Amino acid sequence: MLVIGFTRPDKPSNILVVGGLLQDIEVTGSGHLSEVSYIPGGSGHNVASILSTLGHSVYFVSVAPFNLVKHLKHFSYSLIPISRCSREGRMLYREDLSVIGVQRPYHKGLSERMCSVLARSVFDLLYVTLELDNSLLELAARIDRSIGVIDIKPSFRINEVIHYLGSYDAIIANQEEQRQLGEFDSQKLVRMRAENGVVFRGKEYAFERSGRNKLGCGDILGAFMSNELLNDKDLTEAVVTATSIASDYARKSHTLEEYIASLPRRTS
Numbered sequence: 001m002l003v004i005g006f007t008r009p010d011k012p013s014n015i016l017v018v019g020g021l022l023q024d025i026e027v028t029g030s031g032h033l034s035e036v037s038y039i040p041g042g043s044g045h046n047v048a049s050i051l052s053t054l055g056h057s058v059y060f061v062s063v064a065p066f067n068l069v070k071h072l073k074h075f076s077y078s079l080i081p082i083s084r085c086s087r088e089g090r091m092l093y094r095e096d097l098s099v100i101g102v103q104r105p106y107h108k109g110l111s112e113r114m115c116s117v118l119a120r121s122v123f124d125l126l127y128v129t130l131e132l133d134n135s136l137l138e139l140a141a142r143i144d145r146s147i148g149v150i151d152i153k154p155s156f157r158i159n160e161v162i163h164y165l166g167s168y169d170a171i172i173a174n175q176e177e178q179r180q181l182g183e184f185d186s187q188k189l190v191r192m193r194a195e196n197g198v199v200f201r202g203k204e205y206a207f208e209r210s211g212r213n214k215l216g217c218g219d220i221l222g223a224f225m226s227n228e229l230l231n232d233k234d235l236t237e238a239v240v241t242a243t244s245i246a247s248d249y250a251r252k253s254h255t256l257e258e259y260i261a262s263l264p265r266r267t268s
Helices: 043-053 068-073 112-119 134-141 175-181 217-229 235-250 256-262
Strands: 014-018 024-026 035-041 057-062 077-080 085-087 090-096 099-103 122-129 143-151 172-173 187-192 198-202 203-205
Touching: 024 187, 035 043, 043 057, 043 143, 043 217, 043 256, 077 112, 112 134, 122 134, 122 187, 122 217, 143 187, 143 203, 143 217, 172 175, 172 217, 203 235, 217 235, 217 256
Parallel strands: 014 057, 014 122, 024 090, 057 077, 122 143, 143 172, 172 187
Antiparallel strands: 024 035, 090 099, 187 198, 198 203
16 A cells, blocks of 8 residues: 655654553454454554654653563554553454444553653654543643644543643544533644544545544544644644545555555665
């Protein structure tokens, strides 16, 4: 699969992603003829994988499921694991990509030493998802960065999030989070509309979909939007390019893992 339309980075950017690394569990077949496969997943992992494959230097803060560690050597991001976790994250879905359920990860936070190291570092981009709940937003607020992108899905306590949003350059939300935001509005808000695409500044950009629903369109959009912002595109240009790429992915038969593997890699 050839991915076209995005800006190749002139030089690697220094990126911090704070988000979920889930154990994706796919069930195929039924009854005693079922097969179960395990792969790394989660929005944070997907975004970190795409941006590092494009050639950026990516540090990824997350809870790392123990039995996925051996699979992570195939990815080019640098994992900063939250070791003090009380429950790992898992997503269970069927072969047709219908989601059976998601076990949200819980953790006790990064050590003070690691928080201090990150707070003294400087990043070109900070990308935050709320899969790890809202407790890491205070750490994220201390990070020195040029560009900030936050994906507020999934969030169960939007009222805890709103006062952080003004410091970000782009805000991604799905329909449920938009409902919880109430009267909040922003020229930075990229509104995901499930199978209907994206609404940004009053204009709709539709995804072209055929066949089954595709997991990961929102992560592709967020990653490529971030890549365009790092290459000095304005937010409208970044949204248009990223939506086009996510739409192209949505209408193909490739899985997200296959898509990431197909990306042209930076060699120098």
